Amino acid sequence: MSQNAVKRLYLMQVGSMPEYHIPVVCYLVQTDDGKNILIDSGLPEVIPEEESEFENGRDVIEQLASIGLKPEDIDTVISTHYDGDHAGRHAAFTKAQYVVQRLHHLDAASNKRYAPIRSEWDQPIERIRLVDGDTELLPGLELIETSGHVPGHQSVLVRLPKTGTILLTVDAVPFSEGFTRDLQDDGSDPDAEAIHASTVKLLDLVEREHIEQVIFGHDPEQWEGLKKLPAYYE
Template sequence: MNQTAVKRLYLMQVGSMPEYQIPIVCYLVQTDDNRNILIDTGLPEFIPEEASDFVNGQDVVEQLASIGLKPDDIHMVVSTHYDIDHSGRHAAFTKAEYVVQRLHHLDAESNPRFVANRPQWDQPMDRIRLVHGDTELLPGLELIETSGHVPGHQSVLVRLPKTGATLLPIDAVPFGEDFSRNGQDDGKNPDAEAIRASTVKLLELTEREQIGLVIFGHDRAQWEGLKKLPEYFD
């Protein structure tokens, strides 16, 4: 019997944070058995006042429509974490299973950081799969637990047939300049040690797996040069 395999990775910029000139992004993975797996959902349709430094662009629902997909065509949403620029359209995908780290979901239930966007991420538990630590979702799609930015943050490893292993650190390492053993040491994050540990974990994974492409989640210079939907990596 043939196993499911990843065949395609789309990148979508759905908004920005103009003050810092950074893109707000999400991703779509397609498999050879026609499963559509969304990684994050970008900004909410209406941005609350406390998140007014974000600006919407063409949102994820519109971008998916441009390649013929409706929200109900999404089988799974991999939620890397519940920050408002990563989970703002979760509630649009009513047929999808949500996959999130157990640690993160439990923390979010009482963490004021995630209150404004709770109507999006707080879905019925029969549709949320809580995972613990590094997890292979299916052949070619792996979740990497990378706490630090928030408890239970997860990065994603996608194994593509032509491009090869492609790493999405998301907010574990949002900028390429910080992808080093000495990166992100600005003293602003109370969990700086966990951030460093997750960065080293991803560096070691990149070296061990000989990963040729690392796509940083908010790196404007890199994003300007990447293929974006309707183009894709295969």
Template sequence: MNHNGVKRLYLMQVGSMPEYQIPIVCYLVQTNDGKNILIDSGLPEIMPEGESDFENGRDVIEQLASIGLKPEDVHTVVSTHYDIDHAGRHAAFIRAEYVVQRVHHSDAASNPRFAALRSQWDQPMDRIRLVDGDTELLPGLELIETSGHVPGHQSVLVRLPKTGAVLLTVDAVPFAQGFTRDEQDDASSPDAAATRASTIKLLDLTEREQVAMVVFGHENAQWEELKKLPEYYE
């Protein structure tokens, strides 16, 4: 057994965009040596003015409590990016180290897109680990730089002992129909060329690493079928 490798993966749906039937989600990785690694933290408790599209459900703190974990039990928070539906509860994890792409953290400092959530993601720098590009966080947990949706977005590859490799695309490929080598007409992407490059990168990784399961960030039909906390993948 790899004593500091990955043991299990929990999936959590913590909210939604009701109009579009889009799930808002987080993930928890547990390691053999007892580490709890949260990937994203969902929506803020109180939505900023003008953010009426989102609806909180059973939030990340309540879901973690249901398996006996308090916010201070989380050792690491992987920030895929600082959008409101991904970093809304970051400040609750008072003992965690935050891991984010350097490019993203630098961009967020002056990007109005992330200003409303600044109190959550703008943590003391001695608690933020800035990474540059693809990074093995620990054995069985790899961060994959996938810019496009935002500069410095990151997806996550989790290698589970029984399931095998699981790719969390997050917002690099939020919906299954976008996971293709074909050209996509996506007007919502601020950088279509980078989005396409990141999609191809993840497709190549899926083939090369023989990924057993690809979990898309906001694919409602898929999320309805997945195991969710308290169930887990191992």
């Protein structure tokens, strides 16, 4: 077994969009050699006025503390993208390397969409690892480039010893009903073609690798039935 084999996956709900009961989530991967890899960091402590539809819950720092981890114990933060409900606590992890798609990081530099939480994601470049496309971060943990929701969005594939492979679609496919080859484009979304292409890419991956567990980014019904921290998948 590889020294860096993935051992455990935790799921955390750190906030919500109360009007629609939509969960805001983060994930923690632990490896056999003791590495802690956070996937996204949830909402900022003070939610910007532009994102007032969101509400903080038990934040990522508090949840990590409940299993004995401090922010400085996080070795890597996989940043799927810099939206406010995904990158809002990035700056807390002062010892971590951030991993983000180069396309996304470069786009964010001048994109007003990410400006409200720029102080969180705009870290010193020596602490940011820019990747280009699909990337094996370590054995058992793969980044899947899934532009569409935003340029350079990335989903995450986690290979666990007992559960098998879990695909975290994040915002490439936020809800289970969108995981279909037959998405209807009514012309209202300029990113529809890219979203469809990434959805098909993930569907192909699931079929090719016989992946049984797909976790969607914000699906309230699915979320109810999943294991949440302190429980975990292994």
